[in-house]
Amino acid sequence: MSHRWAAVAGPAVAAGLSVLAGCGTPAPSAPAPPVTFATVQPATVTKLLVFVVENHSLDQMRAEMPYVAALGKQYALAMSYRAVAHPSLPNYLAMTGGSTHGVTDDDPPSSHTTNAPSVFGQALSKGRTAKVYAEAMPGNCALESSDQYAVKHNPWAYHLGERSSCNQFDVPATQLGKDVTNAALPNAGMVVPDLCNDAHNCDLSVADQWLRTQVGKVMTGPDWRSGHLAIVVTADEDDDHQDNLVLTVVAHPSLHGAVVTTPLTHYSLARLYSEVLGAKPLAEAATAPSMATAFGLHLAGS
Structure with a gap:
């Protein structure tokens, strides 16, 4: 570092x-x-906020998302980061629980639940904070898809043992701005765009502009300015063009144009959540390469 x-x-x-x-x-x-x-050590990273887009490869995202590409050039870019499965849902579960839990489809929580912990539940169990901001979700922890909201992109809803916490802290994305302003972003956070703004149903240019607005908003807030917040932008999976190689950007004030070639996966992202929390990584994340090490992020105890 x-x-x-x-x-x-x-x-x-x-x-x-x-x-x-x-x-x-x-x-x-x-x-x-x-x-x-x-x-002079950089500030300790105590908060992680992850933005997820849909179904595009690293080369596609670099070519068609100029804001996200520039963000990677300014801070840090992972060149060997892969999703772990197809379709969407198992990848979201891997990012936030360190396991696909045997899921191989995009069915709703009425078909799939797990009693295994998520990084969100792990945060709350340690007295930290957790929140998912889901755009177009009609109410907290909605268990069925509706209009532009897809429950398959909301992994906390699948953790049955954490349902009460999900009902409290899995919220519509309209709450993001208030939490940014109040320095109340969570220790373990995720932002899930709607089906247009995540490039699932709309062009990558639409997702790029949405991220420019939302990430830009986060970077005006005190959590970012303090140096305690790291931001990750990634994709759930590719569209079978690059063997699940996806663009992944890590932004933190201590990073300046880093290019990371360490082989990383969504399990590494789950590990990063736990490492930021000072907790033991979950399931497959325990043996995944560390993003904190690969990007040189300063964590408590490091």
Whole structure:
């Protein structure tokens, strides 16, 4: 990890020449003390907010999402990050639970639930905060798709043992702006665009403009300015063009144009959530390559 270096000044030295007692002959000033250097660590990352788009490969996203591509160029870009399955749902479960839980389709929670923990439940169990912001969701923790809301993109709804927490903290995306302003973004957070703004039903240019607005809004807030928030933009899966290789950007004020070639997956993202929380990674995330290490993020205890 790179660090800034700052000079630490020693005690102040009297200006000019000193005069010896009983003698009018000036004497040279005492030599200045040696200059020492101290490492200035970047702020500890205590909050993670993940934005997810749909069904496009790394090359497609780099070519057709200029804002997201520029974000990766400014902060950090993963060049070897892969989704773990097809279709959407198992990938979302992998990102937030470290496992697909054997799911191979996009069916609603009435067909699939798990009692295994999610990173959101893990956060709450440690006294931290968690929240999912789902655009177009008609109410908290909606278990059925409607209009532009797809429950298959809302993984917390599938964790049956955490349903009461989901009912409280899995909310419509209209709450995001207030939490940004109030420095109330969660320790474990996810933003799920609607079916147009995630590029599922609309062009990548639409998703790119939506992210420009939403990520830009987050970056005006105190959580970002404090250096305690890291932002990830990724895709759930590709469209079979690049063997599930997807564009993944990590943004944090300490990162400056990093290009990461470490092989990473959605299990690595689940591990990053847990590492930010200071918790043990869940399921397959425990053996996945660490995104915190790959990107040099400063976490508590590191």
